[in-house]
Amino acid sequence: MLTNRPRGTNDILPGQVEKWQLIEETMRCISAEYNYQEIRTPIFEHTELFIRGVGETTDIVEKEMYTFVDRGERSVTLRPEGTAPVVRSYLENRLNSGPQPVKLYYTGPMFRYDRPQSGRYRQFHQVGVEAFGSHHPALDAEVMSMAMEFYRRIGLVDVELHINSVGCPECRPQLKEKLCEYFRPRESDLCSNCRQRLVKNPLRIIDCKNPGCQEIAKDAPTPLDHLCSDCKEHFDSVCEYLKALGIPFVINPRLVRGLDYYTHTAFEIMAKGLGAQSSVGGGGRYNRLIEECGGPSIPGIGYALGVERIILALEQQGVETAPSPGPDVFVAILTPDLKADAFKILSKLRKKGISSDQDYLGRSLKAQMKYASKINAKYTIIVGNDELEREMVILREMDTGEQSEVPVEDAAAKIKERLASCTD
């Protein structure tokens, strides 16, 4: 127990963490280019926020939340997704009273009490954006193009952007009615899940993965066929912008996302070779959410990309990230009495910005050399009694084995010089 991580969580170790850093850096970089600013919200929120925000009938709220009561008898929940907290923060901090739109990005852990499997964990990580305050379809296109640009830059190929429109409060009631009309006569052939959906959220039936339900739903009405004129215009316009930007996409009229707050645009990005959990990101427009959370009627749109799944997909595709390099210099000593002198040299190197290390196990010179080689040190400085008396040390290049005596004073400068020349 003591040495086991909690179920569905992961340690990200050296060797793996470089991929995470690359993803986070890329997010920062792209966000700057698209003019999104970072926001950091708490990792837990009042439970009520997610119930209201994500929707009472969603799987997330019904069975996946990490909820507990704190010492003050408040019910709090580890955030299962990023949108509701950002909306809360936007309202609480009155960001709606500044210039609009407000464009924000975030990275961080999310928590869902699911049964773990490939690409699915109880603590997982997302990078995402939210943009508030504009209805403009160009913003939908911007958000999607940003997500696609992210995959491109990270080196992930074979990703497909699926888009759909799930309508708005104007046209959705009619659609729901049509769906009920269509499905009710065949209710007994639907899976038990879908029979419940018929009452709670008929829209989701057309997205059911059950083969039986798929067969029945084949000819069911889709949102796309029943959009009101505003929704239709918006959707067409989004498609136009995507085409103008040269972003390939497929219209998937059956795409219905599991979060209740989406209106108009919904999208999902799939990667090949990922097994069952093939979605590496998704998002959509949520024009009612802010109001639902107690704010004014302000539209929003956003996406979230799954870091673990992106890494899985990258590995699947054989994309390699550079491993973290070893230190520039290892300072070895011939005899233990030279430790203090060597330590001084080491300290000077570090102050000059040269990454360096030394032995902490009292090893022989031979063992120190072996260690230096294993940790991939580029150079070794060997401190010997004879040389030190003449204020000299040996500088050895590990790749070639070439070595020469250099004055202690010049060691740092010499190393800097050589490091600079070999990176060109």
Added chain:
RNA sequence: GUGGGUGUAGCUCAGAUGGUUAGAGCGCCAGAUUGUGGCUCUGGAGGCCAUGGGUUCGAGUCCCAUCAUCCACCCCA
């Protein structure tokens, strides 16, 4: 929440039909005479065989339970 697979050294795995002190490769540490790594050789450390019950004269091996892990369903990232 449901179903299936798997749990032996830090890692990858051997350990027929139950039978003495549980093995290999890699990794780790040390050595191979004078103050120098990568190759080679030698030695060493490291296992309550996931945990708890049972069957048996005897269990790493058979049975049950628990836990963990992997995969799939549901759903999502």
